[in-house]
Structure formats: C-alpha cells, structure tokens
Amino acid sequence: MQRLEVAFLEKAKELLSSGQVNRVLAYKKGEFCYDVSPAVFYSVEELENAVYNGFCGANLSKYLIQESKKEGKVAVFLKPCDTYSFNQLIKEHRVNRENVYVVGIECQGKFSIEKFYKTGVGFVASVQEDLDSVLVNGETKIDRNAVKLERCLVCKKQHVVYDELLVINEKKDGDLDRFEMVKKLEAMTADERFAFWKEQLSKCIRCNACRNVCPACTCTKCVFDNDDSQISSKANADSFEEKLFHIIRAFHVAGRCTDCGECSRVCPQNIPLHLLNRKYISDINEFYGEFEAGKDIAQKGPLTNYTTGDIEPNDFKGGNK
Amino acid sequence: MQRIGVFVCWCGSNISATVDVEKVSAVLALEPNVVISQNYQYMCSENGQALIRNSIKEHNLTGVVVCSCSPRMHEATFRRACESAGLNPYMLEVANIREQVSWIHKDIEEATEKAIILGRTAIAKLRLNTPLTAGESPVIKRALVIGGGIAGIQSALDIAEAGYEVDIVEKSPTIGGNMAKLDKTFPTLDCAACILTPKMVDCAQNEKIDILTFSEIESVKGFVGNFKVGIRKKARFVNEKLCTGCGVCTQKCPSKRGLNDFNMNLNTRPAIYIPFAQAIPNVAIIDPEQCLKLKNGKCGLCAMQCPTKAIDYTQQDEIVEREYGAIVVATGYKPISLENFNEYGYSTYKDVVTSLEFERIMNAAGPTSGHLERPSDHKQPKVITFIQCVGSRDTSGCGKPYCSKICCMYTAKHAMLVREKYPDTQVNIFYIDVRTPGKNYDEFYRRAVEQYGVNYIKGMVGKVYKEGDNLVVQGSDLINNEQLLIKSDMVVLAAAIEPDPSVRKIATLLTTSIDTNNFLTEAHAKLKPVESPTAGIFLSGVCQGPKDIPETVSQASACAAKVIGLLAKDKLKCNASTAGADEMLCTGCSLCENVCPYGAITYIDKEFRLGGGRTEVRRVASVNPAVCQGCGACTVTCPSGAMDLKGFSTKQIMAEVDAICKN
Amino acid sequence: MQELNKEHKPLIVAFCCNWCSYAGADLAGSSRLSYPANVKIIRVPCSCRVNPTFILKAFQKGADGVILCGCHPGDCHYTSGNYYARRRMTLLFSMLDYLGIERERTRVEWVSAAEGAKFSKVMNEFAKTICELGENKRLEDLRCKD
Amino acid sequence: MNSKEQVKIIKERSGTDASKCMKCGKCSGRCPAYNEMDIKPHQFVSMIEKGEIEKLLNCKAIYNCLSCFACVERCPRNVAPAAIIEAVRQEVIRMQGGNYINSEEIPQIVDEQIPQQLLVSMYRKFNK
C-alpha cells in the first residue's frame, strides 16, 4: 500500500514540476495519522506534507466547484466514488472541466477512526495498510473491512471520468448489497420506522455539515438559508423541522445524489443520512429503471424525465404497514 | 401597504341562499389590509362591475378580491373591470364561493365559514400579488414550411393565398413528395398526377412562395413570431437559375447506372437527371456518386451539351439564413424497412414488392410505362396476392404498434385497378380487418368485392416461398378454418408507414416533442391537433400521425389557418404568468431546462459584481417570456428556489396554505 | 367527556390544476355533487407547480391530509407537467412512507374537467380515509396549533 | 380444481397474455402441422381467453403440435400460441398424475448430446 502513496507523490510532483498544472488538490497530513485534511499544494516543496492513505475519505470533487473557476489548471486525485460526484457536477455545469486534470487514484476503502476505537485498540498512533488488513501501532492486526466506512463496503470500484489512472491493485471486496438496510427498514412496521427515524433525526443539531459537504448541494444559497423560500430555518425548533430539512434535502438531491456517503461520514451525531438518499436511489431504480447518478452525463436524470407508463403515486408498494 | 377591496357576490340566490354574504363581507372587512368590503346581488352585472370600478377609484385600491363564482367563469370579466378603473388586471383574486361552497354545501353556518376561509385565502394571496404585464413581441410576416409533399404544398398555397410569404424547404430535388409517385387515388380513382401537379405548378408560379429544394434545416433559433432558421442548400451542380429543364444533358450522360429512387429503385437513371417529367423545379441535378466528372474528373459531356451553360461542377453547399414568424412541419412518411419480415421474402424474391413499388409499376409514367409486369421476368402475372398489415399493428418489436390507416384503402384500389385493366387476373387479399371509415370508403371496398370479384381472405400469411417460377403464399383462412397454399405470380406487401426519419433532427432543432413512434406530438390531441406544444410550430400531414390524402389536405389547410391567424397579428401578447429565475440564486445547473416543455429556458454567462471591484461570471438561466406558458415545472425542479412563477409564486401558494390551515 | 365527544374535524388541502381538476371541481359544484366542507382547494396552473414543500408546509400548519389533482396522464394542458408531478409525488410519498408517516394522508388523483362526479367521489373518499386516520401526529408542528 | 382455476393456471404457466391477440391468424398461417390439428393454433388463443377449457383438454392437437414455435416467431403481438398449447399439454399430463421420470434414472438416459433445456422441460412436464 505504501507503494501507492509513493506513486501518488511522484505523480503530484511530476504534474507540478512539468508545469502541466499549477496546483494540486489532494490531502495533507494532520497531527495524527488519521486527521487528514483536503489541501491545495502549489509547489513541490509543499507536497512534503501531502499524504494518501486510508484516512483520505473526503470527497474532493466539491472543492473543484471553486478551484476549477480559478486561473490555471488544477490537478486532482479522485477516488472512484469521487469521480461520480465530479461527473455529476460536470453534467450540471458546476465545474469547468478544462481546468481540471483528473488523476483517478486507487482506493481500497477508507477508514472510520471511530471503527478503530470500537475494536478496542485505543489510541491510534500509526496504521500500516495492507490490501485486506491493517496493522495498528505496529502490533494489532485488524481486518480491513472491520474499520472501513460503511460506504466502502458497497464500493463503486470504477472511475467514470479521468485523464489518467493511478491504480496498482484492483479493488478488493466492497460487494455488499447497499440497499440491505433500506430493505430492513421497509420490512419494519410503519410505527417502527417512525420510531427509528424519530430517534435518529432528533439527534440532528442542524450544523449543516451534511449539506455543506454534499457535492450535490451546490446552491449558492440554500432554501433553508433563504427567508424568501418560506421554509428557511436555522435550528430544529420543533420535531417537524428535523424531518422537513432532511426530507427536502434528500428530495433536492434525488436523482443527482451519487451515494458518495459524505453526509453520513461527517455527521457529528452519526445519523445514517445515506439511508434517506439510498431510499430514493432504490425507489428510482425500482420505479424508473436502474439509474446511477454521475455515471453517464448524457443520460437524463430520473426527475427530469418520464415515461407515459410510470407508476402512479398511490400505487407504490412501500414499507410494511 | 396593499389597500384591498373585497366584493362578495350573491349570485342572486345561488350563493346567498346558503352563504350568509353579509357576514362574509363583514368578517373579511376586519382582515388586515382590507379597506372596503361590500356585497352585491350580481357582481358580474354592469352595476356590479361599476361598484368595483368606483371603489377602486374612491378608495385607491391596490387590489381586489371578488368572492363569487369560479374564476374560470368571470375572472376575465373582473380583470377587465379592474383594468378599466386603472388597476393592473392581475391585482385581482377570485374566491370561488359558488361552485366550491354554496352549490355543494347545505348547512349555512358551515358554508359561511368555508366562504370566509376561501375569502381570507384569496386576500392572503393577493397581498403578495404584483402587477403583471403580458409582454409583446413583433411577428415576422413570413412562414416556413418544412417538407414539399402534398401537406406542405397545401399549407404553403393557403398561407400564400392570404397574402403572406412562404418558403417551402424540401430535402429532395423536387416537391411533390410521396403523392407524386402514386398512380390513382382512392376513393375516386382519379390520377394523382392530374390533381397534384397543378398544385405544384401553382406553388412555383405563386410570387409569395419561394421553393428551396434539395435543402435541409440546419439550425433554428428564436421563438414564436421570431424564428431564425439556417437552411442548407445542398449542391446540385446545376445552376437552378440557368437550367431550363430541356433534358439534353440527361440523354447525353454516359453514366446510366444509378438507381432511380423516384421509381422506388425499380429501374436506373443517368448521373444527371430530372426526377420526373413534372418535377418542380424542372431543373436537372447531378448525383455525385455516379457522375464520372465529379468522381474522377473525366467526362464533362453534360456541361458541353448544356445550351445555357447551367452545369457547375464546383458548386458547394450554401447556408442561407431566413427569419420566420411561424413554422409548419410537413415532413411526411416513408414505408418501413421490411428487413425484419423474412417470412414474406421481400429481400429474397424479386416478385415480392411493396405497395409503393406496385404504384410505380401500375403508373403510366413508371418503369414499365404502366404495363403490369412482374420484376423478375417481366411476365404479366395471372395471380396476385396482396398482404395487408405488414408491420402495422405489430407489438412484437419488428414493426409498428399503430394502424397505418391507408393500407386497406390503397390495397382495395390496387385490386380494382388490376381487375379493371386485366380482368383475367386473380386477386387475393389477406386481411386482418378491413378498415374503411371515411366518406365513400366502405362503398369503395365493397365495389372491389362485389363488382370486381376480389378474393378477400380473413387471415394472415405465415410464409411466402418459391416453387418453380412461382411464389406460394401459405396463410390461414379463419372463416373457413383452413390453411391455404396459394400459388401466386406476384405478392404485394402493404408495408406500414413511419414518419420520415428526418423528423427526429427537425424536432430537436425546433424543441418540439415526438412520441415513441417518432410522430410529432400535437399540443392537445383533440383541441389543438395542428399545433405543436412549442408555440409557433404547426403540424401538417403524416408527420403527426397516419393520414390519407383528403385528411392530409384538410389538416394542411387547418394548419395554414392557424399560421395565418398568427401572422395576421402585428404583435403577440405573451402569457403574463411566466417563470423567471432569480439570478442571485441560480446555479446554472440546467435542471429546469430539462423539464421545460417549450424550450423557453436558455442559459447565459453573466457578469456579477462581487464588491470591492471584483466580478465573477456565472451561468444563469434566462426565461423567454414570449415562449413560457407558465406551467411551473421548472420551479419545482429547481433545488435552490431560484425559479419562480409570476402569479403563482412560491410565496403566494404558501400564503394560501397558511390561510387555509388557519382556523 | 365533552372533549371526547368533540369530533376531530380533519383539514384537507387539495391542490388542483387549473385546466382539468379545478374545472372538474367546478363541474362537481354545478352538478351539486357535495363533498365535505373541510376540503379546501388551492388552484395551481399545473400539477407540476406543486412543490413537495407545499405539501409538507400544509402538514406543518395543521392539515391532516393533502391531495393533488391534475389532468389525466397524456392530457396535460402543458403536455408533460403531470408526468413530472407523478414522479415527484411518487418519490415524495414513498419517502414519507419510509419515515413511517401514514401513506394514506397523501394522495394523487387525475380528474378531468368532465369528471365532476369523480372529483366529488374522490374528495368524499379521501375525507373519509383521513377521518379514520384521525389527527396528523407524525408530521405536525406543535407550535402551529398553539 | 375447477375449470376457472385451470384456465388461470394455464395462462400463468404459458407466460403469455392471450388478450393481446388481434385475431390475425398469422400463427395458423404458418403452422406446419395445421392440417393435423383438430384445434388450430389461433383457436387455442381465443379459446383459452374465452375459458373454453374442456375442449382443449380433450383435443388431439396438443399431441400434434410440433413445438416448432413458428407461431410464436410470427406473432405480431407477442402472443405465444405454442406456449399455450404446451401449457395445456402440461396440464393434461399433470392431471393424469404420477411421475413419469425419476431423478435416479436421469444418468442412464442422458448422453452428452441432450440439450440441458430438454432435461428441464422434461422435469416440468413429467413430474408432479
């Protein structure tokens, strides 16, 4: 795995020193091995702090909305799932494709530090990565799948847009059914579902991290910040507003959400927000045929399309009673 | 602050019998912003309207709420009343307390309460109304007709007759279309050329009509009243202005192996040719695929022979740009390809022909000069079997799911013509149903059976195969419940028709829609059958759906009437309730463009000031108010709420929701 | 006891498209086909004008049921508006169901201008369904009722 | 089981929608065994649609049908007469009861040339 990081650094240096791009959007080291941040590097010297490892979970495509509008070309290292988001942004004219040099980079699944803590390893000072396992603090070996983010267990695997690929090993695993939990919820009774979501959504503190990190939420001004929209709200002053915010947010990204899972990754209260988006994805697949947002920009989005024989709104099967 | 006047109508006793109108006007008088609240017996009467007009002036009203019958009934009346009193007509809201209250509720208390709530709701909406002005746009007094078949010709002639200029753009070298290929026409059996060619000549001679043949639509910009169309005039290598159509060149041309598409490829033609004797324009054209000069530079005989020096081997495609107020699409049809129907052996056996090919064989100007002979050995057939519904009403995916509508009639016509000219020929017709709705149509079909002794067989053919020199048609006879093997000399297939493939590109250019069978969709199946959903685009002939000649001509004239109605206006009054994007919120994501049924939304790169002398260029949506019909599809698809609809704004509808729920 | 006897009168908001369903409601009216008074109609140009937020807003403000009526598929005055509305509402309703909110509280019906009888029937049935469901508790905003 | 249920089962088993038939007769137009069949392919479609099951269950045509699928191939409406005939045939065989084929016998009767599909259809037809 370390080989990949070396190749990443070499590629970044080569792109900068050759003048092919004038900056690189990637990840930089933090204080620990796990608190990696997205960063822009302007010189080969700055790349000393660059890093590419299992903690580089952040989806860089959203930063390209701003970065691609600036002077000069920016190189970016995108994971397979990030490329879907990027492609969707291209479709919606939110990025300037000519200004971006995309290196599709290998990803063997990214980590959740909280899952490390759950294994009982305590403080995580160092992580040596292997294709199927990780070695924590030089002593404890853990199955890689045990510490992966949920979204990495249901990986997209293929890059859909890139100028160049940086892949050494094929992606392993990640073939679980991403709709498993959606199905479980549908199988619950309506009362159980209501209780589940009430408990989950009541945790929401409306920090807007899910919205602000979301590569589909790219409005210059969100309806929830806009008093003219008649639904603006800053806090969940009533249990209704928790639902309103999340239903509308999911609806606004329905058919555009690439299921990158960033919303759930960043939620400070660990609300499984991706289950809302996946419900829409699974409904769209079921009602209107398989659709993967960001996969093919020529394809019409399911909510801007129709067929004369579409299912009637009163007729969907829905969850249990 | 709005100053609102409320006017409650009794509608005689229609409302006042179940709604306490006094109470309604008294309660609504207490609503914030309401400065006057009155009730009257008949608000829509002249006196009632005068009451509204006077109150507007007297109380300086900025808005009017009328609680009365359905707005679908008298909204226009009250708008006019407002306008005549100097108030913007869109500063009016109607609360429907008749159809939605007095007529359906019996309990006075309940009805009165509901009337008050509906009144409050109208007031809540009105508070947020803004004066609207329907925009105006000038109309360019010229029409474009795409397609020069009988539909296009008829539309063009009618429009020209009304005094407007028309251009016909035809992709082939002559106008006339499919009808020019036909022999006789049902149900009168008069010859197609005899009735079509005079119309073609009329077109050519009409000063108002400009015919651009061998030309195609390249680009379309603009909107109703103001289209800008780029037309590609393809190189024909003959100067149209100089050529007199004398035909010397066509006789001298040494390359004579090109297939004659006018004769359905049943014979050949020279590399330089005039499509047919009555072609309009009667001008030669060079097929560059066949011309020796154009292929390898050796020849040039035609140029040498041409008395007017009209031949120009260097001619290039030319793009002309013209402006139109209205566009008629009359792109017509073609028979479907029969390659999916191996069972009939069309591609295998020369003597299995399509009906359109049969037309040419029967046509006096056709490849056989009108002698009935079969293609393989030019012998006169003694038994001819016709098969109907070849590829029509087919949901298996090989053919078309719809009925092609014309086949029953022309097959009867063919049968009759054969029996008339060659009485000793046996004619069999396999049919599923014989469909003859139309004036004198069923009589025509019955004549084929009763007078001409045509053998109609209810059943379908499973296979056509060859036995010796003859074809054998294997089919079912469902009436006698037997399977037939009919030895035939010739088999004629009534192939389904489909829209000309060029329509796809044209529909895209015109941003109008086509259905799953590539027929253009009309704005309303019953009430707007010749208008497309896109304003200013009209549909003529088979491009909209299968039709025979009488129907096509009627529709073409209807289409022309619509065009004339449009061109007669100097200015177009646009719909006032249009969508518009808040540019500060718009992200230019294109979602709205995707759902607009009218193509009213485009995107522009616009510079915005950021403060501190900095600017940024952003892509934002721009709605053309002349095209927008105000459905609001865009407003909901827009996640940022940048898109809103005047007259039905998000705020207004939310205010109505609030008012209804408040009790 | 008095509290218990006081029957809950549900509030129903009906969004009707101008061209078909609103005209259908007019026809119901002129045919004197009654439906409960607690059904209140909001006129919109087309069913595709109805934003999911309008529906949620109605629930927030105290509606117990929301119904959207439009032209029959294929008959939309704007050719395709109701097709978009159909997809939007299917997805919205399915999401509400997923969140455990009674799916019977929301409904879409296609009512043409000629179907006054259908309009009245639909409204009667819907009002009955909502009556049986009782007060909307799962999508309420307590502040609004205060 | 009453005849109504039988019709339903046959329809289901055939996997084809007889109501789509437009009575063109193309199936019977191509049927190579037409003359041997006492009930013609197009009649199978209309009779099953009308629920006239008794005649079908007692006809000879189900044994004369070659299962060549020419009718299926030719049908312009995606109706499969042969599938209906097959379904009726299956119904008749099943009504007679008994297993005609034993899974233990399979290895003896199978040779490499036998298409796998045949084995499956054999099971379908000859096992309860």
Added chain:
Amino acid sequence: MKKIAYQNIDKLYGELASNLDLYMPIKKAGALNFEKYENGKEADIETLQTVKSVKDLFFPQVEHFVDFKTDGTKIDVIDTREIRSEFAIFGVRACDLKSLEVLDKVFLQEPVDSMYKNKRDNAVIFTLACQNPHASCFCKVFDIDASSPKGDVECHLTNGVLYLNPITEKGANLVNKLTCLEDATSESVDLNKQEIKAKIDALPFSNLDLSVFKGENLMELFDRKEWEELSKACLGCGTCTFICPTCQCFDVRDFKTNNGVKRFRCWDSCMYSEFTKMAAENPRKNQMQRFRQRFMHKLVYYPSNNGGLYSCVGCGRCVKKCPQSLNIVKVIKKLGDK
C-alpha cells in the same frame, strides 16, 4: 466524601431523579448527549465525552421566549420564558465546567441574560474526573485540572466505585439527602487523581505553546498568511461551533404560527456565510475570513476583553468532529510556528 458501587449506580440516578430533574449523558441511537434522565434511558458516564457539550443545558440550541398572538388587529404579547427550579447535572467533565465560566462572562454581565441566569442559579453540577483522557484532549493547556474537576459535587469513578465529594453547600445539601450512598475516605480518589494527572501529562497536546497569543501586537496575527492554508478545506458548516462548549453566538428568529408569531433564540455559527450578512453587504466575504474570525475570537479577542481567559477549554470536540479535520490545535500550532 460518599461512595456507591458502580454496579448500583442506577439507584443513585433513580434517587436523584426522584428528588429533582436530572440531566446526564444519555446514549440515543449511538450518540451521547446530555438529556433528562428517565427510567429506561441508556445512561453512560464511562464514555469520555458527549457530542454536544453541557452548554446545551444552560444555553439551549432553541429557546422560545415570547409569543405574539394576533386576533384581527389586536396583538397579545406573552412571556414564554421557562422558569426552572433546582435541577441536577451529572457527569460534567472539567472542560465543560470551565466552559460555563466562559459563557458566564457573556451572559451574566449586564445586561444579564435572564434565561441563562435562571438555569445557572438552579443547577447542581456533579462533575466527573476524566479517567481516560483522549489523545485529542488539551485542557491542561488552559490550566484545567481534569483530575479534580470541582463543581458542586466532584465525582470519581475508579475501581468499580463512584466517589462523590461535595464541594459547595448546594452540592452537600443534595448529596446528604441521598440514602443510597455510603461514607467513604479519600485515599482511592487521591490515588486516582495522581494517575489521571500522569495520563494527562503524557497526552500529545498537553504542552501546546500559547505564547504567540500572549504578546503585544496580537493584531499581527490577523494578517498572517497561514489563515488561507488553514481554512482551505473548511466547508463552512457549523459543526465546530455547535459542539463547542464556549461558542455563544445566537440568532433570534420568528416562527409564524396559525395565530401569530413565536419568537425564539437559536444557536448561530460564525462559520455560516449568512452570519454577518447585512443589508448592504457581508463584511466577511469568504470562508477564510469567517474561519479566522472564529479562532481570533477564541484566542485573541475574547481573552483581551476578559482578563486573559481564553474562549477554549481544550475539550477536543472540534479535533474529533470536524468533517475535514480542521481544528483549533492545528491553528495554534501553525500560528505558533513563527
């Protein structure tokens, strides 16, 4: 000093809750936050930290305080402020307790915030020493002693026993009422304090250098070019501000009900692009400026207005929760580099 075996801890919660409202860390759907204790809820004092800090109990995310009821043109103004009687908070860590000191300077100075004061006056705070401080903790930097958190009653959970040491009269009064407790001596607690101190000394951030924020020309920090790089990845979400125990910005908003308006105050975040938006324009135009504001406020402006008291208590929540791993430690280190 009193004690109770940890296995019987539910008795303590039960008895406390029967005397007065008890708030404590409750686990709900996997997330730990201060909530009212009720039978059946999952109380958890072993986990080091709640997501939202104890701030939420004194300065809640949403607080209604006035209703305007309208009837025609008549308006009634109704005071809807909640008036609390004594209530207890259990399991408050030293950093969170210290954060109240920071908030006091804002809300208890004239004009006094009555809603905050009411809660402050009526709260009995049971602190809890940090048995297992986390690598992200840096309270020591701000002279906070997590081994001896004080409060009204200081608690230690060591070797399966919870020790309760009343510090204030209010605390003692309440503890004395509790019958489930036994008397105890202080040896174990003293030992525990030493152990904790040793753990804290070994934490990676315990020796952060704050000297750069103590000089004369602090405003030079404002112009440091490092802000650009530090804020680059900032999404502008409000996570850091909402989980931060010392962030105290709020907005006052109106909600239109069916019969008027309900006015409430709710948390706001200086990281939001709308935060400083005014009629003319937004003085903080970009995320860098907003990011800089937050940290300048915590480390420079607030201390200079409040006798050197930093508006950070080193709880480490932002270190853990920032979606893109930006935090105050990185800021302190980066700015301290020069």
